[in-house]
Amino acid sequence: MTLIRKIKQSIKKGSKENFKNQLNQFLEKGNGINQYFQNGKTLLIMATESGHLGIVNILLQQNADVNLLNTKTGQSPIIIAIKLKKMQIIELFLSKNPNLEIIDKHSNTALTLSIENKLIDVIPKLMKKNININCHLKTGDTPLSMAIKKGLFKIVKLFLQKVNPKEKINGYSYLSIAVEYNQPEIVEHFLSLDLNPNQPNDDGTFPLLIGCLAQSYESIAALLQSGADANQIEKENGWFPLFVSVMKSNNKITKLLIEHDADIQKKTSDGSTLLHLAVKNGKLKLIQLLINGGINVNIQNSDGITPLFLAVLNNRTEIVKFLLANQANANIRTKDKLLPIDLPTNPTIKELLSDKINNQNLENNFNNQSNIFDQNDQENVNITQTMKIKNDDQKNNQIDTKKQLRLLVINNKQLTTDLKKLKRIEMGLELLIQQQNTQINILSKNLKNK
Known part of the structure; x- marks a missing residue:
């Protein structure tokens, strides 16, 4: 087995003594502590990936460079340690003043990965190193927007010491982002900074509307408690909070908005x-x-x-x-x-x-529909409706069933002919035919009974 392979195995297993002896042999042969291997990694990068603090410490004692990157991923040792949540190794690297502004090939930095992994004890230590918290990432986020989305209230307050809470990111206020991700504690903190709860975003949306779209009940309650206008309108589409809550079929939010005077x-x-x-x-x-x-x-x-x-x-x-x-x-x-x-x-x-x-409504409805056909198509659809709708007993006594049946058949044929001419109002004619067919069936039954 080659010396390099033995070194890699010792790193993987965390065998400190074997590694120390093998490292001495490696260096005595004229190899450098920061030498790259075919996998695009240095010994320090491999040791960091293994997560073995002792081996990392041995390499640092030999002045291994904490800023050399994995050539394939662009990750520095501290980025790797943060990604793996290796707290002791992170502390060790921070003591060596690493470059914290390095961005890997996935657009990660030491700070953004700390936020992503919710390492709330690491972030304040990074800030003490004067790390840039006002940067805009390729994802469109900032460190503050990331912290808001993750619900890191302590970190949000820390960032707001250096970031203007009224700033916007991609046209959206930080308050709107907090509402969208339903972070009521963070929402309340922003509102305590005298932010306008009705301040629109660049696209015309506003915090309360966004809350209704995201169905963020607790954040909506916080906004309303701080004086948000329950009747504010988004101008482009004419949407308003209550409309969105009904569209989302959210009874709880709808009730809350009504209780706060939504129209x-x-x-x-x-x-x-x-x-x-x-x-x-x-x-x-x-x-x-x-x-x-x-x-x-x-x-x-x-x-x-x-x-x-x-x-x-x-x-x-x-x-x-x-x-x-x-x-x-x-x-x-x-x-x-x-x-x-x-x-x-x-x-x-x-x-x-x-x-x-009542009976008159039905008769008027029939006549009004006939008038519509005349107006839309400028053709006369002469349909005579002479029958009065009464109950079965009244029909037997007052209506000449045979005459009515013949009249309905004629009208039905006339309507069928007109239907071919009046394609644009097909639905209305179908309704008339349906009504008359119903009457035919009723009268036919009456004839059979007689």
Whole structure:
């Protein structure tokens, strides 16, 4: 076995006496203590990687250079020791005044690796060596932003002795970063430094909105306690905290915002409303929370659609029941003059809606839809609706069933022909056909019974 191989084995095993003897032989042959080997490492680098303090100490006594790098990784001995969390070896290297500004091939420094590994006892010692804590890393981070993300409160306070808390990193305030990573203790500390909790970032977002996006409940509570505006709006998209909390279906944060006077009637710039969003996502508990908070159950979006209409459109039976039980108006039309009952849906929802709509509503709905076709296509779709909707007993006594059936068949054929011409309003015609087919079935049954 060659001497070099024996030395490597002694380093790996931590055999101090064998290593000392082998090192003497190595040096007596004219080799240098800082010689590089084929693996791109010096003896000190290999000893540091092994984590054996005794062997590292022997090499330092022989004046091994603490700043020579692993040629493959660019790492210095102290970076390696920090990466491996070898505290005694780190202390030993610090006593030799190493270069702490070395950046390895992965953009790590002694300081950033100490933060990454949460070595809170090492960082103050690095700072005593006048290490640069205002540097911007290739990752976009600074030492302070890294410490915030890791929740190192003690280190954050230490860094803030040399860093302006009002500074921004990549357009974001340090306060926003603390909120995003839900570090309430750090958030409270920043707020104690008289920072404006409503100060927007360069992209128009602000701490409270970021907290809602990240669902950082504790940090949101700290912001609101310090006077953050629960109704602040992000200008580009028109988003506001309560909208985001509902979008995220977070009942706890939504309740907290409402308790701090968030406006539940507010709409986004595109006309979206909180209740519509909750209905669309099918979140019944969130809907209950909003209604209990006083939101208008019949609020309409920019298309005139009510939450009830949207619930029917998405076939959400339980939500339809709840909305109707809480004064939802089934007679409100959209801008296209449609009612919730016009939508194809399941029989249970149809029955629920039918109970809320009188005969005149149905007749008007039929006529209004016919008018829409005339206006949009400038064609006359002459559909005569002569039948009055009554219960089965009334139909038997007051309606000439055979005539009505013939009329409905004719109308149905007319609608089928018109459907080919009116492609742009296909949905409306399908709704009419569906209504008439239903009436045909009812009247057909009556004929059979007779």
